[in-house]
Amino acid sequence: MKVGIIGGGPAGLATAIKLKQFNFDVIVFDASKQNQITIGEHLAAQAIHEFNQLKIPETLLSKNSIPCTEVQNAWGKAEVHFNESIFNPFGAGYILSRPDFDTDLLNYCGEIGIDTKKETRIAKIKSTKNGWKLHASNQMFEIDFIIDASGRNSKFNFTPSIKKEKQDQLIGITKHLHLNSNTAIKSSHLLVESTKNGWWYTVQVASGKIISTFMTDSKLLANYNGSTSAFWNEQLTTSIQTKTRLNSIEIPEAVFTQSAHSHISKEIQGQNWLKVGDAAQSFDPLSSAGILKGFKMGQQAAEAIYKYSIGGKNAFKIYEDNIKNQHKEYLKLKTEYYAQEIRWLQHSFWYKRNLQIKDIQHFTITPMHKLQ
Secondary structure (H helix, E strand, O other), X not given: OEEEEEOOOXXXXXXXXXXXXXXXXXXXXEOOOOOOOOOOOEEOOOHHHHHHHHOOOXXXXXXXXXXXXXXXXXXXXXXXXXXXXXXOOOOOEEEEOOOHHHHHHHHHHHHOOOEEEEOOOOOEEEEOOOOXXXXXXXXXXXXXXXXXXXXXXXXXXXXOOOOOOOOOOEEEEEEEEOOOOOOOOOOEEEEEEEEOOEEEEEEEOOOOOEEEEEEEEHHHHHOOOOOHHHHHHHHHHOXXXXXXXXXXXXXXXXXXXXXXXXXXXXXXXXXXXXXXHHHOEEOOHHHOOHHHHHHHHHHHHHHHHHHHHOOOOOHHHHHXXXXXXXXXXXXXXXXXXXXXXXOOOOOHHHHHHHOOOOOOOOOOOOOOOOOO
């Protein structure tokens, strides 16, 4: 079976590596130029287990990361709470240098014999009697099975009547702040802070550059009477800890905006195709689980394809059910974490995330009762 993977992110490449271990013929189509801005540079320490499972050299991780010594959060209160890595049984997490990490992972796939088509965007897919035809620029590729790993903004809808639904309108607005000194650093800490219109994610990467992202609703930005850069600057003034951390640094005008919504696809698998990573389900960056989720789900997808190829007729349905169960658990945890912040419930960002519809079977109104 020849498997075509659309997308060269962690989920797609984990799938490719695991399929290669099962001796499948794999081709990866990566449309990116490996220089895109990413939301979230943090990788949980547990990821080393997934690296070992995939037999990826640990040097690939150590080369492109520095230890995350602690996570600082001002969430639910103005004061900072410290989560030190020494209390994590897996040790320190990692602050990744992306897109260098993604580039090296893609190159590693090529080194172990996976056919990688770099800067190749699939523009059209067409089903055939036994598989698919994938069209990219002036090329056409015939494959037996498609894995959609093209991210939370996937354009591939294998069942046109089923439309994707976002669970929220979260976006990340990012600025890269350059210090006067370009001295590389050996470790870093992550700062998360909630404010009235969203929350901040700020971290210093190995090069010394600081990446600061404001997470908010797209409608708040759309209704703002000014530039995206001015919106970011204005929101910074409402913070305490983030503003202090960036106080002595020159704020650039350049800004990058990306979607960060949560969702789960209504259909995750079908005839000769399945979705993996953010194309199947995406998490709020607050979870710091996106990359780790991609590695785990990629292996689950590859194992499902292998089991199906040796006669496991229910392998894809089991894969889909596992993802749906994971997403239910994620939504529960997400709701609990956002519910910890009650200082700004009068503001739309927090009101929507703390509004829970109650299942009321019966109630009675009498003239003596007040409704609130």
